[in-house]
Amino acid sequence: xxxxxxxxxxxxxxxxxxxxxxxxxxxxxxxxxxxxxxxxxxxxxxxxxxxxxxxxxxxxxxxxxxxxxxxxxxxxxxxxxxxxxxxxxxxxxxxxxxxxxxxxxxxxxxxxxxxxxxxxxxxxxxxxxxxxxxxxxxxxxxxxxxxxxxxxxxxxxxxxxxxxxxxxxxxxxxxxxxxxxxxxxxxxxxxxxxxxxxxxxxxxxxxxxxxxxxxxxxxxxxxxxxxxxxxxxxxxxxxxxxxxxxxxxxxxxxxxxxxxxxxxxxxxxxxxxxxxxxxxxxxxxxxx
Amino acid sequence: xxxxxxxxxxxxxxxxxxxxxxxxxxxxxxxxxxxxxxxxxxxxxxxxxxxxxxxxxxxxxxxxxxxxxxxxxxxxxxxxxxxxxxxxxxxxxxxxxxxxxxxxxxxxxxxxxxxxxxxxxxxxxxxxxxxxxxxxxxxxxxxxxxxxxxxxxxxxxxxxxxxxxxxxxxxxxxxxxxxxxxxxxxxxxxxxxxxxxxxxxxxxxxxxxxxxxxxxxxxxxxxxxxxxxxxxxxxxxxxxxxxxxxxxxxxxxxxxxxxxxxxxxxxxxxxxxxxxxxxxxx
Ligand SMILES: Nc1ncnc2c1ncn2[C@@H]1O[C@H](COP(=O)(O)OP(=O)(O)OP(=O)(O)O)[C@@H](O)[C@H]1O
Ligand SMILES: [Mg+2]
Numbered sequence: 001x002x003x004x005x006x007x008x009x010x011x012x013x014x015x016x017x018x019x020x021x022x023x024x025x026x027x028x029x030x031x032x033x034x035x036x037x038x039x040x041x042x043x044x045x046x047x048x049x050x051x052x053x054x055x056x057x058x059x060x061x062x063x064x065x066x067x068x069x070x071x072x073x074x075x076x077x078x079x080x081x082x083x084x085x086x087x088x089x090x091x092x093x094x095x096x097x098x099x100x101x102x103x104x105x106x107x108x109x110x111x112x113x114x115x116x117x118x119x120x121x122x123x124x125x126x127x128x129x130x131x132x133x134x135x136x137x138x139x140x141x142x143x144x145x146x147x148x149x150x151x152x153x154x155x156x157x158x159x160x161x162x163x164x165x166x167x168x169x170x171x172x173x174x175x176x177x178x179x180x181x182x183x184x185x186x187x188x189x190x191x192x193x194x195x196x197x198x199x200x201x202x203x204x205x206x207x208x209x210x211x212x213x214x215x216x217x218x219x220x221x222x223x224x225x226x227x228x229x230x231x232x233x234x235x236x237x238x239x240x241x242x243x244x245x246x247x248x249x250x251x252x253x254x255x256x257x258x259x260x261x262x263x264x265x266x267x268x269x270x271x272x273x274x275x276x277x278x279x280x281x282x283x284x285x286x287x288x
Numbered sequence: 289x290x291x292x293x294x295x296x297x298x299x300x301x302x303x304x305x306x307x308x309x310x311x312x313x314x315x316x317x318x319x320x321x322x323x324x325x326x327x328x329x330x331x332x333x334x335x336x337x338x339x340x341x342x343x344x345x346x347x348x349x350x351x352x353x354x355x356x357x358x359x360x361x362x363x364x365x366x367x368x369x370x371x372x373x374x375x376x377x378x379x380x381x382x383x384x385x386x387x388x389x390x391x392x393x394x395x396x397x398x399x400x401x402x403x404x405x406x407x408x409x410x411x412x413x414x415x416x417x418x419x420x421x422x423x424x425x426x427x428x429x430x431x432x433x434x435x436x437x438x439x440x441x442x443x444x445x446x447x448x449x450x451x452x453x454x455x456x457x458x459x460x461x462x463x464x465x466x467x468x469x470x471x472x473x474x475x476x477x478x479x480x481x482x483x484x485x486x487x488x489x490x491x492x493x494x495x496x497x498x499x500x501x502x503x504x505x506x507x508x509x510x511x512x513x514x515x516x517x518x519x520x521x522x523x524x525x526x527x528x529x530x531x532x533x534x535x536x537x538x539x540x541x542x543x544x545x546x547x548x549x550x551x552x553x554x555x556x557x558x559x560x561x562x563x564x565x566x567x568x569x570x
Contacts, residue, residue: 181402184370188396188473189419190389199415203406283406285447 019059026056053249062259065252077253081240081260088224088236091152092268095159096220100213102160103167110168111175111201112193128165132158132223137230144231155227155236162223163216170212174205206283210276217272221265237261316343317503318367318471323376325362336362338528339376344520349497349504351514351521353560355568359529360507361475367505368394368473380471388471392420395464395502397474401456403448409459410435410444416467434462437496454478454485461493465500472504479509487548490516494543511564515556516543523560525567533563 029047036043047056054061066078106124110117139161140154178200186196228238237260244254281287325337336359344350352360365371367378369385380388388394395416403412410431417427435441438458440451448456457477464472478486490513497504497517508514514521518537525532537556539547547553 179400179402181398181400182404184365184398185396185402187370188368188389188394189416190392191419195419199418200404203404206406284449285405285408 022059026058029056052252054251057252057255061252062255065256068252070253077256081237081257084235084237084240085260085264087152088228088238088264091156091159091224091227091236092220092264094153094156095223096163096216096268098156099160099163099216099220100167103164103212103216104171104209106164106168107171107175108197110172117172124165124168127161132162133226133230136226140227140231152235155224155231155238158227159220159223162219166215166219167209167212170208170215171205174208174212175201177208178204203283206279210272210279213272214269214276217268218265221261221268225261237264317346317348317381318342318344318505319379320344320363320367321377321379323363323366323373323378325359325366325371326374335528337366337373338530340529340531341376342522342531344503344505347501347503349494349506349517349519351506351508351518352524353508353511353514353521353564354524354529354532355526355564356509358524358526358567360524362529363524364473364475364505364507367471368396392416392467393470395467395469395472397457397460397464397472397477399476399479401448401453401460403456403459403463405447405449407447408444409440409446409448409451412448412459413463413466415463420467430466431462434466435459437465437499438462438492454481454489457481457489458492461496465496465502468500468502470503472502474504475507476509477506478513486510486513487516491544493517494541498541511557511560512548515539515553515560516548521560523563523567532567535559535563 025045026047029043029045032043034043034046034048035041045056049055050057051061066076066081068077069075070077070080106120110121136158139158143149143154143157144151146153175197182200182204183196186200191199224236225238225241228234228236229242231239234242237257240257241254241261244250244257320340320342323337323340324335326333326335328334340359340363342350352363354360362371366373367380367385369378369389378385380393383391383393403409404415407415410428413431413434414427417430422430432441432444435444438461440455440458440462443451443455443459448459451459461477464474478489481489494517506514506517515537516539521535521537522531523533523535524530535556539550539552539556
């Protein structure tokens with residue numbers, strides 16, 4: 001309980017600090033006329049205008065935008081974004097789960113077969129050195145060509161693509177983390193490869209699996225948003241960012257939507273952290 | 289749970305290699321024949337063992353002692369088929385070391401307890417039994433009995449990290465003995481303990497050995513420990529690792545505090561010490 005209260009206070013503190021920084025910068029920039037004092041050099045972010053055309057709106061204006069109709073019609077921006085959020089969350093969830101499974105399986109394969117590791121690892125690494133934004137549209141569009149897959153699958157696959165890599169690396173590291181004497185103990189008991197995997201290597205890898213999943217959680221959200229921005233269907237939070245960003249008089253909506261994207265990233269990460277805490281309590285036997 | 293005794297085949301009398309009810313009669317259980325072990329490539333190869341031959345009788349307690357780096361661990365690991373010898377062979381109860389390992393003839397205890405902290409103490413002891421496919425109820429009972437044997441009956445539900453080093457090593461011993469292996473291989477199991485704890489562990493190990501009649505090969509640096517525990521001491525010399533001398537320990541059983549104060553004990557300690565000094569000078 002005490003700890004939960006401390007966390008809440010910390011989160012509140014960070015939020016207050018962020019708002020203060022934002023508003024402080026805004027006020028200072030306006031007071032200075034958007035230039036560094038004594039020079040004519042412009043500040044990095046220019047504060048100008050107000051309302052939907054503002055370049056650096058007040059924080060409360062952004063938050064208030066959720067309760068405003070988002071487009072001539074009656075639907076509130078908040079309601080609209082909730083629908084888009086659900087759409088994106090499905091892509092994130094599917095992409096995350098697929099990426100974690102693929103990464104885990106590759107890690108197990110590489111641990112099992114040095115030949116497979118030597119043969120495939122270079123491709124796994126190469127796949128991540130290509131700037132994924134460059135081929136995100138190609139990937140999303142080609143997955144969407146597959147008839148029997150739902151439209152959101154293309155974006156989920158891009159998400160998976162970013163998740164599987166940290167998962168592979170951390171699974172592999174974890175499967176190698178058991179001390180040599182523990183491996184020897186298993187050898188002296190003449191256990192099968194399968195038994196060794198489930199009774200020693202995977203349990204020893206658990207903390208590493210969570211490292212992979214925590215990195216994967218934020219990567220899944222980045223993948224989904226970027227995928228949506230580059231997909232022609234323009235659905236989800238990324239689709240909304242794309243749509244609002246194209247029109248210049250939509251800055252409040254754009255900021256509000258970006259806020260939702262950021263929150264999605266944080267919440268996804270926190271879900272994995274909470275899962276980790278629960279599992280580690282059992283794992284370490286420190287639960288009540 | 290309804291499984292009968294004879295289905296736990298590896299625990300039932302497993303043929304010629306199992307320690308039988310009859311007293312140890314000197315028939316060798318372990319036969320090491322001309323074992324040489326080299327590590328590394330031709331030019332900079334390290335000869336860890338050179339032409340080592342030993343015959344460990346069934347039911348005996350043998351210690352390997354010698355200066356650091358003389359190949360004690362290597363010899364133990366060759367005996368346990370954790371590594372293969374470059375030359376020579378090891379048989380256990382007439383089987384090759386590899387066959388013996390696959391028949392789960394070996395219980396191993398290392399210098400580090402090597403317990404799995406994601407398991408409770410009891411489930412650590414159960415590990416070999418799980419591997420052998422013993423039904424749950426039965427292995428639980430067996431594990432608890434083993435924990436009683438090492439006087440840790442109340443600690444079954446703790447995690448290894450909650451136990452002291454000496455207690456952890458006792459759990460490792462309980463685990464190694466839980467499936468009644470015919471041969472217990474121990475590599476400096478008490479090396480990390482303080483002298484008083486070590487003596488207590490020695491007492492306990494002897495008591496267990498007397499009760500279970502398991503054959504033990506025990507690696508140690510400590511002369512008093514080797515003399516107190518063993519029926520036979522193998523003194524090794526380094527570079528390359530060879531058997532320098534074998535010393536029979538004729539101290540009567542049961543051994544206890546008075547054994548440690550007896551004249552014969554001091555004689556033997558001195559004898560081993562002088563042999564070791566000789567080994568250092570080689
Ligand atoms: N895996 C290995 N690769 C290369 N050399 C090794 C290996 N294992 C042992 N050696 C070498 O073999 C020799 C014997 O090592 P070993 O560990 O058997 O000695 P030891 O008698 O157990 O020593 P200590 O008392 O310090 O444990 C040493 O010179 C060591 O460097
Ligand atoms: Mg050693």
